[in-house]
Amino acid sequence: MITYKESGVDVAAADKLTEEYKAVAAAASTPHVLGGIGGFAGFLALPEGYERPVLVACTDGVGTKLRLLIDHGEARTAGKDAAAMCLNDLATCGAQPLFMLDYLAVGKLDPAVAQEVVAGFADYCCQAGCALIGGETAEMPGFYPPGDFDVAGFAVGVVEKEGIVDGRGCQAGNLVLGLASSGVHSNGFSLVRLLLDRGLLDLERDCGGMPLKEALLQPTRLYLPLGHRLGQVQAVKAMAHITGGGLPGNVGRTIPDSLDTVIEWGSWPRPAVFALIAQAGVPRQEMLATFNLGIGYTLVVDKDYADSTLELCHQSGVEAWVIGSLR
Structure with a gap:
Protein backbone atom coordinates (compact mmCIF):
# COMPACT_ATOMS: atom_id res chain seq x y z
CA MET A 1 0.00 0.00 0.00
CA ILE A 164 -4.15 58.76 1.67
CA VAL A 165 -0.52 59.91 1.67
CA ASP A 166 0.45 59.84 -2.00
CA GLY A 167 2.84 62.73 -2.62
CA ARG A 168 0.36 65.00 -4.36
CA GLY A 169 0.97 67.78 -1.82
CA CYS A 170 4.74 67.83 -2.35
CA GLN A 171 6.31 71.17 -3.31
CA ALA A 172 9.77 72.53 -4.04
CA GLY A 173 11.42 73.43 -0.75
CA ASN A 174 9.91 70.52 1.19
CA LEU A 175 12.47 68.63 3.25
CA VAL A 176 13.28 64.92 3.10
CA LEU A 177 13.67 63.23 6.48
CA GLY A 178 15.42 59.89 6.78
CA LEU A 179 14.65 57.30 9.47
CA ALA A 180 17.46 55.01 10.57
CA SER A 181 17.59 51.45 9.31
CA SER A 182 18.79 48.52 11.42
CA GLY A 183 21.33 47.63 8.74
CA VAL A 184 21.04 46.03 5.31
CA HIS A 185 17.39 45.00 5.93
CA SER A 186 16.25 42.55 3.19
CA ASN A 187 17.65 43.99 -0.05
CA GLY A 188 20.98 43.63 -1.80
CA PHE A 189 21.81 40.18 -0.46
CA SER A 190 22.51 38.64 -3.85
CA LEU A 191 25.42 41.08 -4.10
CA VAL A 192 26.45 40.42 -0.49
CA ARG A 193 26.43 36.66 -1.13
CA LEU A 194 28.54 37.11 -4.27
CA LEU A 195 31.14 38.98 -2.19
CA LEU A 196 31.06 36.20 0.40
CA ASP A 197 31.40 33.49 -2.25
CA ARG A 198 34.44 35.26 -3.70
CA GLY A 199 36.07 35.60 -0.29
CA LEU A 200 35.84 39.40 -0.34
CA LEU A 201 33.82 39.52 2.89
CA ASP A 202 34.45 37.58 6.10
CA LEU A 203 31.42 36.87 8.29
CA GLU A 204 33.59 36.88 11.42
CA ARG A 205 35.21 40.25 10.73
CA ASP A 206 34.48 43.01 13.25
CA CYS A 207 31.67 45.30 12.11
CA GLY A 208 31.06 48.13 14.55
CA GLY A 209 31.58 45.94 17.61
CA MET A 210 29.84 42.81 16.34
CA PRO A 211 30.71 40.10 13.80
CA LEU A 212 29.73 40.96 10.23
CA LYS A 213 27.40 37.94 10.29
CA GLU A 214 25.38 39.48 13.11
CA ALA A 215 25.23 42.86 11.38
CA LEU A 216 23.99 41.31 8.14
CA LEU A 217 21.31 39.22 9.84
CA GLN A 218 19.70 42.03 11.85
CA PRO A 219 15.92 41.94 11.29
CA THR A 220 14.45 44.54 8.97
CA ARG A 221 13.32 47.47 11.08
CA LEU A 222 9.56 47.82 11.49
CA TYR A 223 8.35 51.40 11.03
CA LEU A 224 4.88 50.77 12.45
CA PRO A 225 3.00 52.02 14.39
CA LEU A 226 5.14 55.17 13.84
CA GLY A 227 4.41 55.18 10.10
CA HIS A 228 0.66 55.25 10.72
CA ARG A 229 1.05 58.12 13.22
CA LEU A 230 3.14 60.07 10.73
CA GLY A 231 0.47 59.52 8.10
CA GLN A 232 -1.96 61.45 10.29
CA VAL A 233 0.35 64.49 10.36
CA GLN A 234 -0.86 66.96 7.73
CA ALA A 235 2.67 68.26 7.16
CA VAL A 236 3.82 64.81 5.94
CA LYS A 237 3.36 64.81 2.17
CA ALA A 238 4.98 61.54 1.13
CA MET A 239 6.61 58.47 2.67
CA ALA A 240 8.86 55.81 1.15
CA HIS A 241 10.14 52.42 2.27
CA ILE A 242 13.76 52.19 1.11
CA THR A 243 14.14 48.76 -0.47
CA GLY A 244 15.63 47.58 -3.78
CA GLY A 245 16.97 50.58 -5.67
CA GLY A 246 18.14 52.40 -2.55
CA LEU A 247 17.28 56.04 -1.88
CA PRO A 248 17.45 57.13 -5.55
CA GLY A 249 15.10 54.38 -6.67
CA ASN A 250 12.47 54.78 -3.96
CA VAL A 251 12.12 58.40 -2.83
CA GLY A 252 11.38 59.46 -6.40
CA ARG A 253 8.46 57.02 -6.60
CA THR A 254 6.57 59.05 -4.00
CA ILE A 255 6.81 62.58 -5.45
CA PRO A 256 5.40 64.24 -8.60
CA ASP A 257 7.43 63.90 -11.81
CA SER A 258 7.85 67.68 -11.89
CA LEU A 259 10.06 67.59 -8.77
CA ASP A 260 13.55 66.29 -8.10
CA THR A 261 15.06 64.97 -4.88
CA VAL A 262 18.40 66.33 -3.69
CA ILE A 263 19.98 63.99 -1.12
CA GLU A 264 22.78 65.28 1.12
CA TRP A 265 24.73 62.04 1.34
CA GLY A 266 26.85 63.04 4.32
CA SER A 267 23.99 64.16 6.55
CA TRP A 268 23.55 60.96 8.57
CA PRO A 269 25.86 58.33 10.11
CA ARG A 270 26.17 55.15 8.06
CA PRO A 271 26.29 51.76 9.78
CA ALA A 272 29.69 50.08 9.57
CA VAL A 273 28.31 47.19 7.50
CA PHE A 274 28.05 49.41 4.42
CA ALA A 275 31.68 50.52 4.69
CA LEU A 276 32.78 46.87 4.70
CA ILE A 277 30.66 46.09 1.66
CA ALA A 278 32.06 49.09 -0.21
CA GLN A 279 35.64 48.17 0.75
CA ALA A 280 35.05 44.72 -0.74
CA GLY A 281 34.99 46.34 -4.17
CA VAL A 282 31.48 47.72 -4.73
CA PRO A 283 31.63 51.15 -6.45
CA ARG A 284 29.82 54.16 -4.99
CA GLN A 285 27.03 54.33 -7.57
CA GLU A 286 26.33 50.63 -7.12
CA MET A 287 26.12 51.13 -3.35
CA LEU A 288 23.67 54.02 -3.78
CA ALA A 289 21.45 52.05 -6.15
CA THR A 290 21.46 48.79 -4.18
CA PHE A 291 21.49 49.43 -0.42
CA ASN A 292 19.60 51.66 2.01
CA LEU A 293 22.92 52.97 3.45
CA GLY A 294 21.42 53.45 6.88
CA ILE A 295 18.09 55.03 5.89
CA GLY A 296 15.19 52.58 5.83
CA TYR A 297 12.24 54.95 5.51
CA THR A 298 11.81 58.55 4.33
CA LEU A 299 9.31 61.35 4.77
CA VAL A 300 8.70 64.50 2.76
CA VAL A 301 7.51 67.30 5.05
CA ASP A 302 6.84 71.02 5.06
CA LYS A 303 10.01 72.82 6.09
CA ASP A 304 8.32 74.50 9.07
CA TYR A 305 7.31 71.14 10.53
CA ALA A 306 10.59 69.29 10.14
CA ASP A 307 11.73 69.74 13.75
CA SER A 308 8.42 68.61 15.28
CA THR A 309 8.29 65.59 12.94
CA LEU A 310 11.85 64.63 13.87
CA GLU A 311 10.90 64.91 17.54
CA LEU A 312 7.95 62.56 16.98
CA CYS A 313 10.35 60.02 15.46
CA HIS A 314 12.81 60.38 18.33
CA GLN A 315 10.03 59.97 20.91
CA SER A 316 9.16 56.68 19.18
CA GLY A 317 12.74 55.47 19.55
CA VAL A 318 13.72 55.95 15.90
CA GLU A 319 16.71 58.10 14.96
CA ALA A 320 15.96 60.49 12.12
CA TRP A 321 17.67 63.30 10.25
CA VAL A 322 17.04 65.92 7.57
CA ILE A 323 18.76 64.26 4.60
CA GLY A 324 17.65 66.32 1.63
CA SER A 325 15.05 68.48 -0.06
CA LEU A 326 12.81 68.77 -3.11
CA ARG A 327 13.40 71.21 -5.92
Whole structure:
Protein backbone atom coordinates (compact mmCIF):
# COMPACT_ATOMS: atom_id res chain seq x y z
CA MET A 1 0.00 0.00 0.00
CA ILE A 2 1.43 3.38 -1.05
CA THR A 3 0.56 6.37 1.15
CA TYR A 4 0.74 10.14 0.84
CA LYS A 5 3.24 10.16 3.73
CA GLU A 6 5.57 7.94 1.68
CA SER A 7 5.66 10.65 -0.99
CA GLY A 8 6.97 13.10 1.60
CA VAL A 9 3.80 14.86 2.74
CA ASP A 10 2.86 14.34 6.39
CA VAL A 11 -0.71 15.63 6.74
CA ALA A 12 -0.94 14.61 10.40
CA ALA A 13 2.18 16.61 11.25
CA ALA A 14 0.79 19.62 9.38
CA ASP A 15 -2.53 19.38 11.23
CA LYS A 16 -0.71 19.21 14.55
CA LEU A 17 1.34 22.24 13.60
CA THR A 18 -1.81 24.19 12.77
CA GLU A 19 -2.98 23.67 16.34
CA GLU A 20 0.36 24.97 17.60
CA TYR A 21 0.11 27.98 15.29
CA LYS A 22 -3.13 28.96 17.01
CA ALA A 23 -1.35 29.70 20.28
CA VAL A 24 1.29 31.79 18.51
CA ALA A 25 -1.26 33.74 16.48
CA ALA A 26 -3.47 34.37 19.52
CA ALA A 27 -0.81 36.77 20.79
CA ALA A 28 -1.14 38.73 17.53
CA SER A 29 -4.92 39.06 17.53
CA THR A 30 -7.04 42.21 17.70
CA PRO A 31 -10.63 42.87 18.84
CA HIS A 32 -11.73 42.99 15.20
CA VAL A 33 -10.81 39.36 14.46
CA LEU A 34 -13.80 37.04 14.03
CA GLY A 35 -12.98 33.39 14.66
CA GLY A 36 -9.56 31.76 14.77
CA ILE A 37 -6.95 30.00 12.67
CA GLY A 38 -7.79 26.66 11.08
CA GLY A 39 -10.73 27.39 8.81
CA PHE A 40 -10.69 27.94 5.07
CA ALA A 41 -10.47 31.72 5.49
CA GLY A 42 -9.86 34.35 8.14
CA PHE A 43 -12.40 37.01 9.08
CA LEU A 44 -11.93 40.53 10.38
CA ALA A 45 -14.44 43.34 10.86
CA LEU A 46 -13.50 46.80 9.64
CA PRO A 47 -12.78 49.21 12.50
CA GLU A 48 -15.45 51.82 13.15
CA GLY A 49 -14.89 55.52 12.59
CA TYR A 50 -13.98 55.53 8.91
CA GLU A 51 -16.27 57.56 6.64
CA ARG A 52 -14.78 56.47 3.29
CA PRO A 53 -12.47 53.55 4.10
CA VAL A 54 -10.05 52.35 1.43
CA LEU A 55 -8.39 48.94 1.74
CA VAL A 56 -4.66 48.74 1.04
CA ALA A 57 -2.84 45.48 0.25
CA CYS A 58 0.85 44.53 0.06
CA THR A 59 2.78 41.32 -0.43
CA ASP A 60 6.51 40.61 -0.27
CA GLY A 61 9.18 38.11 0.66
CA VAL A 62 12.69 38.12 2.07
CA GLY A 63 14.75 37.57 -1.07
CA THR A 64 18.13 35.88 -0.97
CA LYS A 65 18.85 37.03 2.57
CA LEU A 66 16.92 33.86 3.30
CA ARG A 67 19.96 31.79 2.31
CA LEU A 68 22.02 33.30 5.14
CA LEU A 69 19.13 33.13 7.60
CA ILE A 70 18.62 29.42 6.91
CA ASP A 71 22.34 28.65 7.05
CA HIS A 72 22.65 30.33 10.45
CA GLY A 73 19.42 29.10 12.04
CA GLU A 74 17.59 32.44 12.06
CA ALA A 75 14.10 31.26 11.11
CA ARG A 76 12.39 33.74 13.44
CA THR A 77 14.18 36.63 11.75
CA ALA A 78 12.91 35.33 8.40
CA GLY A 79 9.35 35.74 9.67
CA LYS A 80 10.11 39.23 10.98
CA ASP A 81 11.71 40.25 7.70
CA ALA A 82 8.76 39.05 5.61
CA ALA A 83 6.33 40.85 7.91
CA ALA A 84 8.33 44.08 7.92
CA MET A 85 8.70 44.14 4.14
CA CYS A 86 4.90 44.07 3.82
CA LEU A 87 3.96 46.27 6.77
CA ASN A 88 6.49 49.00 5.97
CA ASP A 89 5.13 49.19 2.42
CA LEU A 90 1.64 49.45 3.87
CA ALA A 91 2.67 52.32 6.13
CA THR A 92 3.81 54.55 3.27
CA CYS A 93 0.27 55.57 2.35
CA GLY A 94 -0.71 56.25 5.97
CA ALA A 95 -2.71 53.04 6.35
CA GLN A 96 -3.63 51.42 9.63
CA PRO A 97 -2.61 47.72 9.36
CA LEU A 98 -5.50 45.32 9.85
CA PHE A 99 -4.23 41.79 9.26
CA MET A 100 -1.48 39.62 7.82
CA LEU A 101 -1.29 36.17 6.27
CA ASP A 102 1.93 34.18 6.09
CA TYR A 103 3.13 31.69 3.48
CA LEU A 104 5.78 29.08 4.23
CA ALA A 105 6.95 26.53 1.65
CA VAL A 106 9.21 23.62 2.63
CA GLY A 107 10.50 20.39 1.14
CA LYS A 108 10.17 18.54 4.45
CA LEU A 109 8.22 20.04 7.33
CA ASP A 110 10.30 20.82 10.41
CA PRO A 111 7.76 21.87 13.08
CA ALA A 112 10.34 23.72 15.18
CA VAL A 113 11.51 25.83 12.22
CA ALA A 114 7.95 26.48 11.05
CA GLN A 115 6.93 27.66 14.52
CA GLU A 116 9.88 30.05 14.63
CA VAL A 117 8.95 31.57 11.27
CA VAL A 118 5.35 32.13 12.35
CA ALA A 119 6.52 33.48 15.71
CA GLY A 120 8.57 36.08 13.81
CA PHE A 121 5.44 37.18 11.96
CA ALA A 122 3.53 37.32 15.24
CA ASP A 123 6.26 39.40 16.93
CA TYR A 124 6.04 42.15 14.33
CA CYS A 125 2.25 41.94 14.00
CA CYS A 126 2.02 42.59 17.74
CA GLN A 127 4.29 45.62 17.44
CA ALA A 128 2.30 46.99 14.51
CA GLY A 129 -1.12 46.42 16.10
CA CYS A 130 -1.96 44.01 13.30
CA ALA A 131 -3.70 40.63 13.48
CA LEU A 132 -2.13 37.44 12.13
CA ILE A 133 -5.29 35.67 10.98
CA GLY A 134 -3.95 32.71 9.04
CA GLY A 135 -1.62 31.50 6.34
CA GLU A 136 -0.38 28.53 4.38
CA THR A 137 2.30 25.96 5.13
CA ALA A 138 3.06 24.03 1.95
CA GLU A 139 5.05 20.81 2.19
CA MET A 140 6.41 20.15 -1.30
CA PRO A 141 8.83 17.21 -1.48
CA GLY A 142 11.36 17.51 -4.26
CA PHE A 143 11.07 21.30 -4.57
CA TYR A 144 13.44 22.34 -1.76
CA PRO A 145 16.61 20.68 -0.41
CA PRO A 146 16.47 19.41 3.20
CA GLY A 147 16.31 22.33 5.63
CA ASP A 148 15.48 24.94 3.00
CA PHE A 149 12.27 26.94 2.87
CA ASP A 150 10.72 30.04 1.33
CA VAL A 151 8.56 32.56 3.12
CA ALA A 152 6.31 35.43 2.10
CA GLY A 153 3.71 37.66 3.68
CA PHE A 154 0.51 39.41 2.69
CA ALA A 155 -0.83 42.44 4.57
CA VAL A 156 -4.04 44.44 4.39
CA GLY A 157 -4.71 47.82 5.97
CA VAL A 158 -7.24 50.63 5.82
CA VAL A 159 -6.97 54.35 5.27
CA GLU A 160 -9.49 57.17 4.99
CA LYS A 161 -9.79 58.08 1.30
CA GLU A 162 -9.10 61.75 1.95
CA GLY A 163 -6.16 60.83 4.17
CA ILE A 164 -4.15 58.76 1.67
CA VAL A 165 -0.52 59.91 1.67
CA ASP A 166 0.45 59.84 -2.00
CA GLY A 167 2.84 62.73 -2.62
CA ARG A 168 0.36 65.00 -4.36
CA GLY A 169 0.97 67.78 -1.82
CA CYS A 170 4.74 67.83 -2.35
CA GLN A 171 6.31 71.17 -3.31
CA ALA A 172 9.77 72.53 -4.04
CA GLY A 173 11.42 73.43 -0.75
CA ASN A 174 9.91 70.52 1.19
CA LEU A 175 12.47 68.63 3.25
CA VAL A 176 13.28 64.92 3.10
CA LEU A 177 13.67 63.23 6.48
CA GLY A 178 15.42 59.89 6.78
CA LEU A 179 14.65 57.30 9.47
CA ALA A 180 17.46 55.01 10.57
CA SER A 181 17.59 51.45 9.31
CA SER A 182 18.79 48.52 11.42
CA GLY A 183 21.33 47.63 8.74
CA VAL A 184 21.04 46.03 5.31
CA HIS A 185 17.39 45.00 5.93
CA SER A 186 16.25 42.55 3.19
CA ASN A 187 17.65 43.99 -0.05
CA GLY A 188 20.98 43.63 -1.80
CA PHE A 189 21.81 40.18 -0.46
CA SER A 190 22.51 38.64 -3.85
CA LEU A 191 25.42 41.08 -4.10
CA VAL A 192 26.45 40.42 -0.49
CA ARG A 193 26.43 36.66 -1.13
CA LEU A 194 28.54 37.11 -4.27
CA LEU A 195 31.14 38.98 -2.19
CA LEU A 196 31.06 36.20 0.40
CA ASP A 197 31.40 33.49 -2.25
CA ARG A 198 34.44 35.26 -3.70
CA GLY A 199 36.07 35.60 -0.29
CA LEU A 200 35.84 39.40 -0.34
CA LEU A 201 33.82 39.52 2.89
CA ASP A 202 34.45 37.58 6.10
CA LEU A 203 31.42 36.87 8.29
CA GLU A 204 33.59 36.88 11.42
CA ARG A 205 35.21 40.25 10.73
CA ASP A 206 34.48 43.01 13.25
CA CYS A 207 31.67 45.30 12.11
CA GLY A 208 31.06 48.13 14.55
CA GLY A 209 31.58 45.94 17.61
CA MET A 210 29.84 42.81 16.34
CA PRO A 211 30.71 40.10 13.80
CA LEU A 212 29.73 40.96 10.23
CA LYS A 213 27.40 37.94 10.29
CA GLU A 214 25.38 39.48 13.11
CA ALA A 215 25.23 42.86 11.38
CA LEU A 216 23.99 41.31 8.14
CA LEU A 217 21.31 39.22 9.84
CA GLN A 218 19.70 42.03 11.85
CA PRO A 219 15.92 41.94 11.29
CA THR A 220 14.45 44.54 8.97
CA ARG A 221 13.32 47.47 11.08
CA LEU A 222 9.56 47.82 11.49
CA TYR A 223 8.35 51.40 11.03
CA LEU A 224 4.88 50.77 12.45
CA PRO A 225 3.00 52.02 14.39
CA LEU A 226 5.14 55.17 13.84
CA GLY A 227 4.41 55.18 10.10
CA HIS A 228 0.66 55.25 10.72
CA ARG A 229 1.05 58.12 13.22
CA LEU A 230 3.14 60.07 10.73
CA GLY A 231 0.47 59.52 8.10
CA GLN A 232 -1.96 61.45 10.29
CA VAL A 233 0.35 64.49 10.36
CA GLN A 234 -0.86 66.96 7.73
CA ALA A 235 2.67 68.26 7.16
CA VAL A 236 3.82 64.81 5.94
CA LYS A 237 3.36 64.81 2.17
CA ALA A 238 4.98 61.54 1.13
CA MET A 239 6.61 58.47 2.67
CA ALA A 240 8.86 55.81 1.15
CA HIS A 241 10.14 52.42 2.27
CA ILE A 242 13.76 52.19 1.11
CA THR A 243 14.14 48.76 -0.47
CA GLY A 244 15.63 47.58 -3.78
CA GLY A 245 16.97 50.58 -5.67
CA GLY A 246 18.14 52.40 -2.55
CA LEU A 247 17.28 56.04 -1.88
CA PRO A 248 17.45 57.13 -5.55
CA GLY A 249 15.10 54.38 -6.67
CA ASN A 250 12.47 54.78 -3.96
CA VAL A 251 12.12 58.40 -2.83
CA GLY A 252 11.38 59.46 -6.40
CA ARG A 253 8.46 57.02 -6.60
CA THR A 254 6.57 59.05 -4.00
CA ILE A 255 6.81 62.58 -5.45
CA PRO A 256 5.40 64.24 -8.60
CA ASP A 257 7.43 63.90 -11.81
CA SER A 258 7.85 67.68 -11.89
CA LEU A 259 10.06 67.59 -8.77
CA ASP A 260 13.55 66.29 -8.10
CA THR A 261 15.06 64.97 -4.88
CA VAL A 262 18.40 66.33 -3.69
CA ILE A 263 19.98 63.99 -1.12
CA GLU A 264 22.78 65.28 1.12
CA TRP A 265 24.73 62.04 1.34
CA GLY A 266 26.85 63.04 4.32
CA SER A 267 23.99 64.16 6.55
CA TRP A 268 23.55 60.96 8.57
CA PRO A 269 25.86 58.33 10.11
CA ARG A 270 26.17 55.15 8.06
CA PRO A 271 26.29 51.76 9.78
CA ALA A 272 29.69 50.08 9.57
CA VAL A 273 28.31 47.19 7.50
CA PHE A 274 28.05 49.41 4.42
CA ALA A 275 31.68 50.52 4.69
CA LEU A 276 32.78 46.87 4.70
CA ILE A 277 30.66 46.09 1.66
CA ALA A 278 32.06 49.09 -0.21
CA GLN A 279 35.64 48.17 0.75
CA ALA A 280 35.05 44.72 -0.74
CA GLY A 281 34.99 46.34 -4.17
CA VAL A 282 31.48 47.72 -4.73
CA PRO A 283 31.63 51.15 -6.45
CA ARG A 284 29.82 54.16 -4.99
CA GLN A 285 27.03 54.33 -7.57
CA GLU A 286 26.33 50.63 -7.12
CA MET A 287 26.12 51.13 -3.35
CA LEU A 288 23.67 54.02 -3.78
CA ALA A 289 21.45 52.05 -6.15
CA THR A 290 21.46 48.79 -4.18
CA PHE A 291 21.49 49.43 -0.42
CA ASN A 292 19.60 51.66 2.01
CA LEU A 293 22.92 52.97 3.45
CA GLY A 294 21.42 53.45 6.88
CA ILE A 295 18.09 55.03 5.89
CA GLY A 296 15.19 52.58 5.83
CA TYR A 297 12.24 54.95 5.51
CA THR A 298 11.81 58.55 4.33
CA LEU A 299 9.31 61.35 4.77
CA VAL A 300 8.70 64.50 2.76
CA VAL A 301 7.51 67.30 5.05
CA ASP A 302 6.84 71.02 5.06
CA LYS A 303 10.01 72.82 6.09
CA ASP A 304 8.32 74.50 9.07
CA TYR A 305 7.31 71.14 10.53
CA ALA A 306 10.59 69.29 10.14
CA ASP A 307 11.73 69.74 13.75
CA SER A 308 8.42 68.61 15.28
CA THR A 309 8.29 65.59 12.94
CA LEU A 310 11.85 64.63 13.87
CA GLU A 311 10.90 64.91 17.54
CA LEU A 312 7.95 62.56 16.98
CA CYS A 313 10.35 60.02 15.46
CA HIS A 314 12.81 60.38 18.33
CA GLN A 315 10.03 59.97 20.91
CA SER A 316 9.16 56.68 19.18
CA GLY A 317 12.74 55.47 19.55
CA VAL A 318 13.72 55.95 15.90
CA GLU A 319 16.71 58.10 14.96
CA ALA A 320 15.96 60.49 12.12
CA TRP A 321 17.67 63.30 10.25
CA VAL A 322 17.04 65.92 7.57
CA ILE A 323 18.76 64.26 4.60
CA GLY A 324 17.65 66.32 1.63
CA SER A 325 15.05 68.48 -0.06
CA LEU A 326 12.81 68.77 -3.11
CA ARG A 327 13.40 71.21 -5.92
